[in-house]
Amino acid sequence: MTRYLVTGGCGFIGSNFVRLLLRRDPRAEVVNLDALTYAGNPENLADLASESRYQFVRGNVEEPAAVRRALEGGADAVVHFAAESHVDRSLEDPAPFVRTNVLGTQVLLTECRRAGVGRFLLVSTDEVYGSLGPDGAFRETDPIQPSSPYSASKAAADLLTRAAFVSFGAPVLLVRCSNNYGPYQFPEKLIPFFLTRLFEDKPVPLYGDGQNVRDWLHVEDCCEGILRVLEAGRLGEVYNLGGGNERSNLQITRTLLSLLGKPESLITFVKDRPGHDRRYALDGTKAAGELGWRPRLGFDDGLARTVDWYRANEEWWKRILRGEYRSTHQASEHP
Numbered sequence: 113m114t115r116y117l118v119t120g121g122c123g124f125i126g127s128n129f130v131r132l133l134l135r136r137d138p139r140a141e142v143v144n145l146d147a148l149t150y151a152g153n154p155e156n157l158a159d160l161a162s163e164s165r166y167q168f169v170r171g172n173v174e175e176p177a178a179v180r181r182a183l184e185g186g187a188d189a190v191v192h193f194a195a196e197s198h199v200d201r202s203l204e205d206p207a208p209f210v211r212t213n214v215l216g217t218q219v220l221l222t223e224c225r226r227a228g229v230g231r232f233l234l235v236s237t238d239e240v241y242g243s244l245g246p247d248g249a250f251r252e253t254d255p256i257q258p259s260s261p262y263s264a265s266k267a268a269a270d271l272l273t274r275a276a277f278v279s280f281g282a283p284v285l286l287v288r289c290s291n292n293y294g295p296y297q298f299p300e301k302l303i304p305f306f307l308t309r310l311f312e313d314k315p316v317p318l319y320g321d322g323q324n325v326r327d328w329l330h331v332e333d334c335c336e337g338i339l340r341v342l343e344a345g346r347l348g349e350v351y352n353l354g355g356g357n358e359r360s361n362l363q364i365t366r367t368l369l370s371l372l373g374k375p376e377s378l379i380t381f382v383k384d385r386p387g388h389d390r391r392y393a394l395d396g397t398k399a400a401g402e403l404g405w406r407p408r409l410g411f412d413d414g415l416a417r418t419v420d421w422y423r424a425n426e427e428w429w430k431r432i433l434r435g436e437y438r439s440t441h442q443a444s445e446h447p
């Protein structure tokens with residue numbers, strides 16, 4: 113495979129993945145289809161400005177014409193990241209989640225079939241399984257029981273992708289990954305949100321009792337896992353990609369405070385959000401056994417590196433907080 117279409121490549125995981133593809137194979141060519149919503153930031157890929165093997169196409173995955181334009185030169189593989197991805201926003205207004213995550217995925221599946229794309233990988237989430245009790249971990253065969261409009265829309269995308277395999281023999285693969293962290297994550301998600309506030313000595317709002325547990329996976333490990341599934345996964349199969357690093361939100365917050373040398377008094381507990389899943393954990397036996405994929409980066413190391421990255425790239429996140437990154441959106445509209 114040398115020609116890739118990546119959707120949502122201006123977002124957090126997508127931008128890390130585009131960089132991985134180009135770095136790993138000198139023959140790789142990548143088209144990035146991205147609508148540049150508030151979460152899309154072309155500055156995430158500013159280092160590729162003069163890379164001839166990279167092409168940016170601004171467009172919405174809900175629009176067949178935009179997808180066709182992005183597929184014009186053909187694609188050996190499509191990796192579908194584009195999504196509305198923030199649970200809190202889905203509680204305020206589920207509609208864009210249904211449009212992008214459900215309709216957008218179906219449009220892509222249809223257009224990929226028409227174009228004869230060789231492999232289609234959907235980046236799904238551990239959140240489709242719903243909430244887990246104190247023990248055990250989700251396996252790929254467990255029922256899908258999403259709790260939020262976000263996870264319900266991702267579950268629909270997940271099922272439509274499976275249906276394309278069963279009904280049409282489409283060459284699909286699915287990964288369900290756990291909570292990612294690392295460079296270029298939009299500062300509305302827990303770790304960068306708290307980090308960017310703590311750098312400025314602002315209080316950090318923790319939902320409920322802070323005991324909700326998430327399994328953390330460094331974005332570089334996640335991208336390696338996605339690539340491994342794309343290249344060696346069995347068509348029609350789902351692969352869990354977990355980090356094996358379960359931490360409560362309170363533990364994460366305390367670790368960040370200690371890495372930054374800030375006082376615990378900056379923690380403020382706020383009313384829990386509705387439908388807040390208590391715990392997620394993924395059983396990674398399948399990806400490890402079939403594909404030899406395991407996360408490589410330890411959590412302490414990964415988190416310390418993430419803190420260093422946000423410290424060193426203050427201008428990147430400050431331009432987001434000030435809304436200035438939106439000026440590159442306009443520039444992208446008039447290339």
Ligand SMILES: NC(=O)c1ccc[n+]([C@@H]2O[C@H](COP(=O)([O-])OP(=O)(O)OC[C@H]3O[C@@H](n4cnc5c(N)ncnc54)[C@H](O)[C@@H]3O)[C@@H](O)[C@H]2O)c1
Nearest residue numbers: 120122123124125147148149151152172173194195237292
């Ligand atoms: N971040 C995580 O921890 C995590 C965990 C599991 C799964 N996922 C999944 O991975 C994928 C990427 O997540 P992320 O955190 O990088 O998201 P993100 O919000 O950082 O980026 C999403 C990108 O998609 C683009 N986009 C949104 N709607 C679009 C549309 N209609 N058409 C074209 N482009 C559009 C945005 O402009 C943005 O560049 C998502 O599908 C998400 O559900 C994320």
